[in-house]
Amino acid sequence: MANQISVTRRDFLVGCSAAIAAMAGGRLGMAAFSDPETAANAEVLVVVFLRGGMDGLNLVPPIAGPDREFYEVARPTLKVPTTGPAAARELGSLGTVQLGLNSLAAPLYELYQERKLAIIHAAGLRHETRSHFDAMEFIELGTPGSKGSSTGWLTRHLQSAPNLPDTIITPAMMAGNATPTSLLASTEALAISGPDSFTFSGNWRYVDMQRSMLRRMYNGDSFLHQAGTQTLNSVDIIESTLPRDNNGRYTYAPANGAQYPDSSFSRNMQTVAQMIKLDLGLRVATVDLGGWDTHENQGSGDTTSTNAPFPARIDELARTLLAFYTDLSGAGNANYMRRVTVVVMSEFGRRLKENGNRGTDHGHGNVMLVLGGGVNGGLYGNWPGLDKAQKQLFQDEDLAITTDYRQVLSEILIRRMGNPNIATIFPGYSGYVPLGVVQGEDLQPIVPTYDYQSYLPHVVRGFPVTIAPYPEP
Amino acid sequence: MDQYPEEPSSRMSRRSLLVGAGTALAATAAASVLPAVPTASPTLAATPDELQLVALRQPIELTTQRRGTSPALPPIGVIAFNRMAYGPRTAQDVERMQAMDAAGFRAFVEEQLNPNEIADAELEQRIRAEGFRTLAKTLEQLWADHSVNGNTPPADFTGDSWSWRNLPAAEVEQLTFLRAVYSNRQLQEVLFDFWFNHFNVLANRNGSYAAMTLVSYERDALRQHLFGNFRAMLEAIATSPAMLEYLDNYINSAAGPNENYAREIFELHTLGAENYFGSGRQEGVPGYAEGAPIGYVDGDVYEATRAFTGWTVANGRDGRPNTGQFVIHEPWHDRFRKQVLGVILQPNQLPLQDGRMVMDLLAAHPGTARYIARKLCRRLISDSPPEGLVARVAGVFLAHKDAPDQLRRVYRAILLSPEFAQTWGAKIKRPFEVTVSAIRALRADFRPTGSFLSAYNQAGQQLFAWAPPTGYPDTRDYWSSTMPMLHRWRIINLLIEEGIRALRQNETSKFITVDIVAQTAARTPTAIVDEWIGRVLGRPMHADERAILIEFLAQGRNPNFELPAHLIRDFTPRMVALLLMSPDFNWR
Structure with missing residues (x-):
């Protein structure tokens, strides 16, 4: 790396645009950004949100013991079988219960056996709401019970991360069209549903000319000129670094024989993989997978048919995650996965008892998945039991929550991302202890001390109240 | 397992915002985009006085700054049309x-x-042409048609x-798009946007x-x-x-308070987080002893x-009728003694x-x-308006707190202030x-069709779609980040190119039809550019940026000679697009 050219976000701002434009012609690799050997500086967190309330009890069901009986009674048509070709794969015991993995998630079973997949059961949002909207807001704002925050938890992670150097140009991306609440008010996240969406659009005959004219116009030192230059640079870099086919369309060839299924979620994950491999300094990515609100005919997982919504989604999720893992698990510097952590979560689980339409209604506790090179695979959490008579269910009907989702995320933030500012990211959350889901150094969580807050950038509280008469014009 | 221990999350969540504010302060003060590290941030543990100092340290852009850093102060007409209106539209507006x-x-x-x-x-006329079918309905009709029979x-x-x-x-x-584009009551539209976001749903x-x-x-x-009047609103x-x-x-309700x-009120x-004194005792707020707590x-x-227990909607539940009207559900109302802002609310008052x-008390x-x-000044003048203003x-707000035209007086005080006329950019x-x-x-000629809205919504300010109760951010940091910057350019090309396509294909179903060439009188690149700068910006453009537009339009020819018709046809609209993407079109 003798000839490395150092480009920083600040350089972007102060307008070395010609240099960037020239460089962008070549490949902007780690040379310009950060050293791959300093893994702590290059950790990537991928947050996969399953929108609609994933049925964790059918992804990871009890397969033996008294809770299996409660489960079978509650789900006469939907239960995942324990025998036959579609039998749940045995995962082991969590406390008193034996748990299995839905056979449609078999691709994930490979990762589990390699101890690269951690499954946390009975986890979630410790709040009573069964509203999709409320639960997602609470989880993604990082403030259970309150929708007042104007920033998401990932936004606050990016704002407070102590190891996010100036050399990072694209620290966050959302793969998809909508900004997830977790990145609410982030000024640095790029929305990339595919590389095509992050382009300067217009009439092809004029658009290149317009762009070069814009670059010259936005060549000043006001905040607006700088913002324009930074934007043009980001577009240049993304366009110039992503491979294209002969027709000028972006292409992507997964590595290591990874086989992604054909779906928009899968394509979004491929875009994330691509961005990680480009070494642009990506730290946080969010990807959504919807379709989990299975109130009717959800499909039980005891068939290889993937027509029903739940089996189809499980199949898509599991195959994509395995492909993503494989794609990023090359040798040497191509082993990106050692610095990538994927967390999979949903707003809540589903009712233990199936409803009259062969579906399940909104429930409570759920499964969280964590996979990556730095993960200690296995089963985690405290199984609360499914015995209604023993008051083991939440409000007598749902899997209870014994692990706060913030406990899992906090551990990833501290041990993988190296950010101890837990009180900033999850205000009001206290008593964090690591579950041991991931490897890494335990930093002392930082609790800021202040007694004052505001939505507004420049305010003064409680100065003397004097209202002078004002001569109206 | 039914009840969770109460966590102070709703209160703490507000505290989190300080981090955001602190970061914004630090970032602005340092003129940098670096995320602030909380432990190192000077504002995290700051007292209010220190916060004020931080705020004062940053340049207050009250006057024209050196060339290149901030744009020059334009004539008052430009300021008025860009802050009290969404820019000029008709020839009369420009004049x-x-x-x-x-x-x-x-x-x-x-x-x-x-x-x-x-x-x-x-x-x-344009509203009539759209054939809207809900705008004339009363609340009760809306409820009956779209909720009861939804x-x-x-x-x-x-x-x-x-x-x-x-x-x-x-x-x-x-309707909101049509009004913003075509209404002559432009200040009303600007203020509607402000107050909708203030009372965001x-x-x-x-x-x-x-x-x-x-x-x-x-409505x-x-x-x-x-x-x-604010209290009435x-x-x-x-x-x-x-x-x-x-x-x-x-x-x-009294049994299940929310x-x-x-x-949020x-x-x-009303008071804003700036007047929030945390979880302390009511008696501890300064001014309490005098009967006037300051926060x-x-x-x-x-x-x-x-x-507010029992303030609810006649939504057909709990024995209420299903009309959509506001009702007070008396069995839910907590009728006992309360104390708010140093004032005792006696028990057993009439429920409302x-x-x-x-x-x-709040108003x-x-x-x-x-x-x-401060919020109005932030919208109409600058992100950090001077405390004196x-x-x-x-003072105007308070002096006329009971007047039926209180807010009109407040707006007048802002609009006619020296700060309004002497700030820009x-x-x-x-x-x-x-x-x-x-x-x-x-x-x-514009219609807010579905295809227009789906393109516009990419830009990050979809109307009535901001989930948190704060309303859309109103500071420049947020809107000058990468995605909003890219989309402010994309939307311009979308409007121009769709306008050209609609003309060429003689389609009337497009969301925009515009004949830029027919609207252009001049024939030389320099004159065409100046004609459009004059009517769009109403002031001279930055010389370097004007030269770029002329160069683009001239396509290598002498800019003071007449441009061939096909070049006028092809390049004038794209030059206008560049003008609308320029920094000068974006200042306010």
Whole structure:
């Protein structure tokens, strides 16, 4: 790396645009950004949100013991079988219960056996709401019970991360069209549903000319000129670094024989993989997978048919995650996965008892998945039991929550991302202890001390109240 | 397993915002985009005085700064048309903007402060042409048609039940674009945008009360009071089904209190977080002993929660009728003694009396006056308006707190202040302003169709779709980040190219039709550029940027010779696109 050219976000701002434009012609690799050997500086967190309330009890069901009986009674048509070709794969015991993995998630079973997949059961949002909207807001704002925050938890992670150097140009991306609440008010996240969406659009005959004219116009030192230059640079870099086919369309060839299924979620994950491999300094990515609100005919997982919504989604999720893992698990510097952590979560689980339409209604506790090179695979959490008579269910009907989702995320933030500012990211959350889901150094969580807050950038509280008469014009 | 231990999360969540604010402060002060590290941030543990110092350290962009850093102060007409309006549209607008002197400005302010006296025939014609079917409905009709019968659209409705339920919100969204583009009552539209965001509700959620009744929220709760009295607006909002559901007061009862609305009426609607004293005792707030606490604590929020118990909607539940109207559900109301902002609410008052007294106290509080004044100045002048101006405007707010035209007086005080006329370039347009002012600058024939909205919504300011109760951010940091910057350019090319395509294909169904070439009188590149700069910007453009436009249009020819017709045809619209993408079009 003798000839490395150092480009920083600040350089972007102060307008070395010609240099960037020239460089962008070549490949902007780690040379310009950060050293791959300093893994702590290059950790990537991928947050996969399953929108609609994933049925964790059918992804990871009890397969033996008294809770299996409660489960079978509650789900006469939907239960995942324990025998036959579609039998749940045995995962082991969590406390008193034996748990299995839905056979449609078999691709994930490979990762589990390699101890690269951690499954946390009975986890979630410790709040009573069964509203999709409320639960997602609470989880993604990082403030259970309150929708007042104007920033998401990932936004606050990016704002407070102590190891996010100036050399990072694209620290966050959302793969998809909508900004997830977790990145609410982030000024640095790029929305990339595919590389095509992050382009300067217009009439092809004029658009290149317009762009070069814009670059010259936005060549000043006001905040607006700088913002324009930074934007043009980001577009240049993304366009110039992503491979294209002969027709000028972006292409992507997964590595290591990874086989992604054909779906928009899968394509979004491929875009994330691509961005990680480009070494642009990506730290946080969010990807959504919807379709989990299975109130009717959800499909039980005891068939290889993937027509029903739940089996189809499980199949898509599991195959994509395995492909993503494989794609990023090359040798040497191509082993990106050692610095990538994927967390999979949903707003809540589903009712233990199936409803009259062969579906399940909104429930409570759920499964969280964590996979990556730095993960200690296995089963985690405290199984609360499914015995209604023993008051083991939440409000007598749902899997209870014994692990706060913030406990899992906090551990990833501290041990993988190296950010101890837990009180900033999850205000009001206290008593964090690591579950041991991931490897890494335990930093002392930082609790800021202040007694004052505001939505507004420049305010003064409680100065003397004097209202002078004002001569109206 | 039924109950969770109470975590102080709702309170703590507000604290989190300091981190955001601290970062914003630090970033602004250091003129850097680096995320601040909380442990190193000077503002995290800062006292209010220190916060003030940080705020003062950053340059206050009151006067024209050195060339290249901030744009030069433009004539008053330009300031007026870009802050009190979404830019000039008609030739008369341009003429008025360019010729505006001090007297002309005062006349413009007075005219815009009295919108009902401004004729709006073109807008009314365009609204009629859209064939809206919910705008004339009363709240009760909206509720009956879109909530009670929301699953059964009438036979002549072509959409599904989903679109029928949410039709009121969809039509208000289109209406808002039409008004912003075509209304001559431009200040009213600017202020509607301000107050909607101040009293934000989320209307793009299927079947929400806001979606089903947005027509009434927009008309009866907001527009009714835009130039009127703040206290009256506050109660109209508090009793609207949209707000009652959005902030959960419709389920707030003595047996199951929900503090969401009570929290936000203090923190966002009236006193603002700047007057929040945390979780301390009510008696500990300065001024309490004199009967005039200068701020509020959690105790006030809890007591106000009790005051608003039973304020709900006749939604057919718990024995209430199903009319959509505001009702007080007396069995839910907590009738015992309460104390809010140092005042005792006696037990067994008439049920509405408690909540009304809370609103009286809030609307008359000096902290509310300052908070509202500051927010208005932030919208109309700059992100951090000078405290002297804020105090003066707050004085007007308080002095006329009972007047039926209180807010009109407040706006007048801001618009006629020296600060309004002497500042420029501390803010940039938000995506809505970029889009609307570009359509106006093009004098385009525009309809807010579904395909337009789906393209516009990419820009990050979809109307009525901001989920948190804060409303869209109103500071330049947020809107000058990468994605909003890219989209402010994309939307311009979209408008121009669609306008060209609609002309060429002679289509009338497109959302925009504009003949830029026919609107251009000049024939040489220099003259064409200057013609468009004059009518769009109303002032000279930065010389370097003007030269770029001329170079683009001339395509290597002498810019002072007549340009061949095919080059005029092909390059003039794209030159205009560049002009609308330029920094000078984005300042405000």
